[in-house]
Amino acid sequence: MQPTDILKQYFGYSSFRPGQEEVIKTLLARRDCLAIMPTGAGKSLCFQIPGLMLPGITLIISPLISLMKDQVDTLVNQEIPAVYINSQCTWDELRQRFSEIRAGRVKLVYISPERLQNEFFTSFMQTQPISLVVIDEAHCVSQWGHDFRPSYCAISAWVEALPRRPVVAAFTATATEKVKKDMQQLLGLREERVFVGGFDRPNLYFRVVRDTDRTRFILAYLASHREDSGIIYAATRKEVDRLYTEIRHQGFSVGRYHAGMSDEARKKEQERFTYDKIQVIVATNAFGMGIDKSNVRYIIHYQMPKNIESYYQEAGRAGRDGGPGECILLFSRQDIMIQKYLIEHSVHTVEQQQREQDMLNRMVGYCETRGCLRQYILSYFGERPEWTACGKCGNCDQEVVEEDQTNIVRPICACVDELKGRFGMTLVCDILKGSQSAKVKQYGFQRLVLFGALSNFTGREIRDSVRQSVLDGYLQQSEGKYPVLSLTALGRQVLAGKERAIQKVAVRQEPELAAVP
Ligand code: ADP
Ligand code: ZN
Numbered sequence: 001m002q003p004t005d006i007l008k009q010y011f012g013y014s015s016f017r018p019g020q021e022e023v024i025k026t027l028l029a030r031r032d033c034l035a036i037m038p039t040g041a042g043k044s045l046c047f048q049i050p051g052l053m054l055p056g057i058t059l060i061i062s063p064l065i066s067l068m069k070d071q072v073d074t075l076v077n078q079e080i081p082a083v084y085i086n087s088q089c090t091w092d093e094l095r096q097r098f099s100e101i102r103a104g105r106v107k108l109v110y111i112s113p114e115r116l117q118n119e120f121f122t123s124f125m126q127t128q129p130i131s132l133v134v135i136d137e138a139h140c141v142s143q144w145g146h147d148f149r150p151s152y153c154a155i156s157a158w159v160e161a162l163p164r165r166p167v168v169a170a171f172t173a174t175a176t177e178k179v180k181k182d183m184q185q186l187l188g189l190r191e192e193r194v195f196v197g198g199f200d201r202p203n204l205y206f207r208v209v210r211d212t213d214r215t216r217f218i219l220a221y222l223a224s225h226r227e228d229s230g231i232i233y234a235a236t237r238k239e240v241d242r243l244y245t246e247i248r249h250q251g252f253s254v255g256r257y258h259a260g261m262s263d264e265a266r267k268k269e270q271e272r273f274t275y276d277k278i279q280v281i282v283a284t285n286a287f288g289m290g291i292d293k294s295n296v297r298y299i300i301h302y303q304m305p306k307n308i309e310s311y312y313q314e315a316g317r318a319g320r321d322g323g324p325g326e327c328i329l330l331f332s333r334q335d336i337m338i339q340k341y342l343i344e345h346s347v348h349t350v351e352q353q354q355r356e357q358d359m360l361n362r363m364v365g366y367c368e369t370r371g372c373l374r375q376y377i378l379s380y381f382g383e384r385p386e387w388t389a390c391g392k393c394g395n396c397d398q399e400v401v402e403e404d405q406t407n408i409v410r411p412i413c414a415c416v417d418e419l420k421g422r423f424g425m426t427l428v429c430d431i432l433k434g435s436q437s438a439k440v441k442q443y444g445f446q447r448l449v450l451f452g453a454l455s456n457f458t459g460r461e462i463r464d465s466v467r468q469s470v471l472d473g474y475l476q477q478s479e480g481k482y483p484v485l486s487l488t489a490l491g492r493q494v495l496a497g498k499e500r501a502i503q504k505v506a507v508r509q510e511p512e513l514a515a516v517p
Pocket of ligand 2: 371372373374375389390391392393394395396
């Protein structure tokens with residue numbers, strides 16, 4: 001039998017989700033692996049199917065004792081020979097399960113990590129044919145993870161003490177570099193293949209709307225989505241209250257949710273939303289933990305969140321039923337200042353501040369990119385999709401035309417040339433815009449001839465054009481933490497007036513605004 005046959009016969013699904021099949025094949029080829037997939041992506045099948053196909057038994061180490069029974073009951077219902085062994089089992093149950101395992105009637109054995117410290121269990125398992133050891137929630141081995149479990153640190157030695165070393169597979173939804181390194185080292189993985197995948201949510205449409213009248217946008221959007229259920233996230237309680245009042249004033253059925261409200265009031269609002277008594281809820285990021293509403297059709301962010309993890313988690317609450325969902329982020333450059341302020345004024349170490357600043361920069365990059373938004377998110381999470389444009393996000397759908405932009409590109413090139421490759425994009429934009437930023441003043445750049453040369457363009461237009469000039473090869477941007485810009489040979493041609501700069505520019509289109517009376 002092939003993995004797809006098992007998928008159909010035992011689990012009743014017709015096809016694999018992205019990433020599942022590769023993990024399964026790797027384990028069947030008896031190679032260790034580390035698989036990082038988001039919650040709900042379908043990790044269980046990735047080890048259950050090899051567990052059924054490999055000879056002998058598969059041991060699954062899981063920290064969630066409370067879920068173990070449900071998982072195993074479901075498997076048994078699907079006629080999959082599985083058992084669990086943990087502190088909640090009675091003596092009778094344990095005796096019976098050990099004898100079934102000994103008789104070769106069990107394929108999947110779920111255990112808690114603490115069980116590995118049990119001497120009887122250990123010596124029993126040393127006599128059994130274990131093909132595969134699965135470590136679920138593998139981030140628990142890392143102190144950098146969000147729920148460290150000391151007992152996870154003993155797994156590696158336990159596995160090495162088995163007479164024949166089984167294949168080891170670690171699964172988690174946590175993707176930070178530190179945790180990843182810890183998992184690779186502390187779990188004793190050997191020549192493992194690493195999979196990062198399944199982060200894509202194909203039914204979600206992503207869109208960034210920049211520099212718009214946000215309240216007006218939201219009212220217009222609600223007016224054209226009266227049948228749909230949605231969440232609007234705002235950054236502060238004050239903002240939630242203001243928006244809520246405004247939306248209610250316009251006659252929409254709306255609720256609100258933030259930490260300043262009483263527990264009772266919040267619970268009531270959450271229920272009204274869950275049971276479709278209200279159509280839309282305005283909330284801070286306090287809303288969402290544990291909400292389980294599958295038919296949310298849109299998520300609008302009134303402000304930019306602090307990082308992509310938060311954004312994707314909140315946006316991901318749309319379309320959980322598999323139906324269409326729209327995720328719109330309303331962006332204004334002021335949001336950056338607010339988030340910076342929050343980072344600087346939160347009690348963190350310098351190192352932590354730097355980390356959060358980096359994450360914020362990536363979030364800003366999302367808001368400003370002209371490239372595919374889905375691609376941006378997936379590559380942030382470490383996925384390498386084969387395509388570069390998804391064809392179904394606000395940027396992919398954006399209509400672009402080619403225009404002669406020499407009048408803006410030439411001053412950009414001149415400015416970069418003037419700065420002699422020592423500064424980055426922000427400063428170049430500030431100078432051309434004529435902004436008296438601290439750094440401009442510090443270096444006395446307000447005295448440059450080019451200072452304010454593009455003051456009749458918006459900051460965003462200048463920035464877009466600088467970015468595009470890098471993409472088009474007029475400028476070159478260095479790697480690293482503080483990327484600097486320098487002029488290329490092509491850029492020099494434009495500067496010398498020997499080349500015209502033809503650039504792709506976006507046609508501004510905001511259909512929702514047209515709906516405003
Ligand atoms: P995770 O452990 O990654 O959070 P689960 O393994 O619990 O996710 O799977 C989430 C849900 O997706 C489950 O209901 C599971 O049955 C379902 N699922 C997994 N793989 C597939 C598939 N190939 N086709 C359809 N549904 C799937
Ligand atoms: Zn796209």
